[in-house]
Amino acid sequence: MRNLGLRGQAIVTIKDIAKKAGVSIGTVDRVLHRRGRVHPETLKRVSQVIKELDYRTNIFAKNLKLRKVFKFGVLMPRPGQDSLYWTLPLRGIERAQQELFSHKVQVNFFFFDRYQEKSVLLAGKKMWREKLDGLLAAPVLPKSFGQILQELPENLPVIFFDSYVPGIKPLSFIGQDAFQSGVLASCLMKQTVHCKQGKIAVIKVLPEDYHIAERIEGFLKGSCNWPGFESVVTEIDGHWSVSKTKTRLEDFYRKNKDIAGIFVANAMTHKVAEWWSSNSGKQPVILIGYDPIPRNVKLLKEKVIDFLISQQSERQGYEGIYALFRHVVLGEKVKEKIMMQIDIITAENVDYYQS
Amino acid sequence: MRNLGLRGQAIVTIKDIAKKAGVSIGTVDRVLHRRGRVHPETLKRVSQVIKELDYRTNIFAKNLKLRKVFKFGVLMPRPGQDSLYWTLPLRGIERAQQELFSHKVQVNFFFFDRYQEKSVLLAGKKMWREKLDGLLAAPVLPKSFGQILQELPENLPVIFFDSYVPGIKPLSFIGQDAFQSGVLASCLMKQTVHCKQGKIAVIKVLPEDYHIAERIEGFLKGSCNWPGFESVVTEIDGHWSVSKTKTRLEDFYRKNKDIAGIFVANAMTHKVAEWWSSNSGKQPVILIGYDPIPRNVKLLKEKVIDFLISQQSERQGYEGIYALFRHVVLGEKVKEKIMMQIDIITAENVDYYQS
Missing domain, CATH: 3.40.50.2300 (Response regulator)
Incomplete structure (x- = not known):
């Protein structure tokens, strides 16, 4: 699913909605801004059309106007560790970051040494100094993660990828069975x-x-x-x-x-x-x-x-950032578990494998 | 890569570009509309920023204004044939169709009987009566396909998925090795x-x-x-x-x-x-x-x-429509071959497989 660059983000105007719902522009405006009186039937019809036409463009326009930047933290092992394994999810994170750049999404990385509990604690400390809007973390050292997540700011959405911490329920888990x-x-x-x-x-x-x-x-x-x-x-x-x-x-x-x-x-x-x-x-x-x-x-x-x-490692990072984006920026519901495929790779199919 | 609903379509204003390139809004406007004089250095810088910021929104806005509809034909076997195999790529086509609905992309289906050469010829005849902007076809009966493609309107972009016709070079082939x-x-x-x-x-x-x-x-x-x-x-x-x-x-x-x-x-x-x-x-x-x-x-x-x-059958249909979209609507270059993974499925990983 690479190199597409563009996905179907709707560009829909109030006029489109009015036309499709068979009402005036003023009515659509009243529905959108929840002001004035609208007949329940009309409200239902307009809402349906808005849903169909995917009227999220407004959210972006609003954010753009407010110049609000969404800061997501990524807490993960240094990419070079585990025989470069972490470069795979990192690639997915960077791809999502690039795609969401113009939506004012900013990704801050906090890398730690995967073989030192202390390093996780230090990275966590550094991280809490920033004001984050969301956190994507690979909690490979569950003990230290349990510790730093005790200082988790209230309401900060956390998504785990790769592994998880028993007893802690994140907004979503992305990984393999x-x-x-x-x-x-x-x-x-x-x-x-x-x-x-x-x-x-x-x-x-x-x-x-x-x-x-x-x-x-x-x-x-x-x-x-x-x-x-x-x-x-x-x-x-x-x-x-x-x-x-x-x-x-x-x-x-x-x-x-x-x-x-x-x-x-x-x-x-x-x-x-x-x-x-x-x-x-x-x-x-x-x-x-x-x-x-x-x-x-x-x-x-x-x-x-x-x-x-x-385990579709690149996709884990990619979906992780998008899940935060959907939850934080779009206010959408995110699945509790986003399960990856369990892929079998051999000498014969590896050249076509895309992670 | 399902159920994401939204991908990173940039919403970028001229102001964003001007700010990032460090020039006035008027300069950006001159570059965009290729009028007036712009210093080569400035032109280069602004063009670079536009490219970076993915200034494609304009294309959509323009199309929307012109109310231009893009009609893509899909020529493929009846979904119920081959033990329902064709429902898989069909699902991908329909997903892309839904995502691109508000970009004025319209998909017209021309189904044929995969076991009757004549049926391909009839479907082809029916299809040429429509004015199409692009064609996505699964040429499973190469003889008849060779025949109907002789009447191919000049410059109509054709993308093959699933299989191909020897001797005919489509814009792109999507499938498995x-x-x-x-x-x-x-x-x-x-x-x-x-x-x-x-x-x-x-x-x-x-x-x-x-x-x-x-x-x-x-x-x-x-x-x-x-x-x-x-x-x-x-x-x-x-x-x-x-x-x-x-x-x-x-x-x-x-x-x-x-x-x-x-x-x-x-x-x-x-x-x-x-x-x-x-x-x-x-x-x-x-x-x-x-x-x-x-x-x-x-x-x-x-x-x-x-x-x-x-062979990621669903993805074949999905990528097929997007490849037409990128070529026809966005004027982008499309890869000659879009190769699918060769996936191995067993009783143990089938429940996590997503096609």
Whole structure:
């Protein structure tokens, strides 16, 4: 859904409405400004026409006149972290920002270090100094997020994307059904694994957030009744060095030689794939991971990774800004949950994938 | 990308442009209407700002004043045909139509019987009686389409979706890389098939159009070097009765008992799946087909069909109307090819799929 640049924003005049409703311009004006007397039937008809013709242009014209600027804060990890994963939603946010530029929407970014709770607190502190009209946040460190959201200004609409904080109900959540994506991964594994028995390595990547935990839960649920196979969970930390990661994985491998498949629960998939493929002598496995970041895509094309599961990351950021816009600027109702697709990417369809 | 209703259409005034470019309103007016003298540097700066601020509002205002209506013709199969497949792109066309209603875009439908060449000719004849500003067509019967397009009014922009006519170059083609989708299907088959050897039934559905032929070509190419397996092509006709289809398939089965997988090259997948699952005693196979129409989705959820390949059918119709709009109304350049994703749908992700 890219590069369209223009969507159907109606340009409708009072004259259009009057003509369509079969009333005078004065009547439409009275309805619009809720003054003077209008027959209930006429009111109903005019309101219907206004709704049909999408008479939102006025809202923009009004905002433009008032020179009101809408400031949205975006609180998210530094784009370079998690193997550049965050550049994907960032791209969507920037696209929405560009499209909404002339609607006086201004986006202020507050990036934090995804591996330091303290960094979230600092970013939050900086953020509360600004007067915001809305907040889009990726609460990947739920503990610190819970803390900074206690200082949330009253009535400030908050939208979560990517993950969420248990116990906090945002205006809307935009993301993937993480549990179901794990179930999907387990089914793909079951359908494609080459051996008749063996171990399935389930790699949990730290620091864990709720959606990584749910992906693993979904995978284990999906593969629990699977004769001949056993799922073994191990952990690596996202900010370990290459050699430390390798040592841990080698250690795991020594204890679990009969690996038939590997499931990595986030974008770090390439780290595990690089380790596995760097050693000749290892048996062929099925490797399933997450997110079409460049290093994963490269290994997918080389058939080291078999499947990547994707969550329309760019769209998450794009829809996030638009949801704030619709709620704050247009006063429209926003869905509680905006669920993304659970996309399956292989070497054969990746070139046409658009995130 | 649904239910957003509103996209970033700029509402920009001459004042905005003047302010941003640091010139007077009169200067902007001179630039816009190409009259009077403007310093080249100023011209450049103002033009840049206009471009940045997306000053297309004027075009709409102008059209609105002139009361010019843009008539787009849509030439496509009856929505009920091919197991309701055509309701998918139709939904996208109608959504675009609704969004562009207030931009004076009017869509006229010309449906034909997808199984009768004559019906295309009749629909075409009816269509040429109208004065159209653009044409969106699904040329599934290439012979007749070649014929009616010979009478194409000069300069009428034509966009193809779904399939195309060899030798005719439209303004734009919107669809899937059909060959590559066949390659993808063969890889999925190879990865998931249960046996060590056997036959892969490749079901060609008649009447054949170019993209069905290409899907099969892609599948055969992908599975040609596949020891132990042999691909056998057979044909069924999309408008045969259930019993005739069954007889043909049973006949095929009697000669090819060792079927390990079945590939159906279009939305008729459910017909083959229903036949296969109706008979107990047949071995488990991997069944791969196309398009998430209701009957296919039902069988996917029941795990009779293993994978459906989808081509964002709804989006094809939606983008088709918008491409005409951008070209005809906005005078913008439209891409020669707008390629859709090649989506893989399983029982586990179908509930989140949005076409």
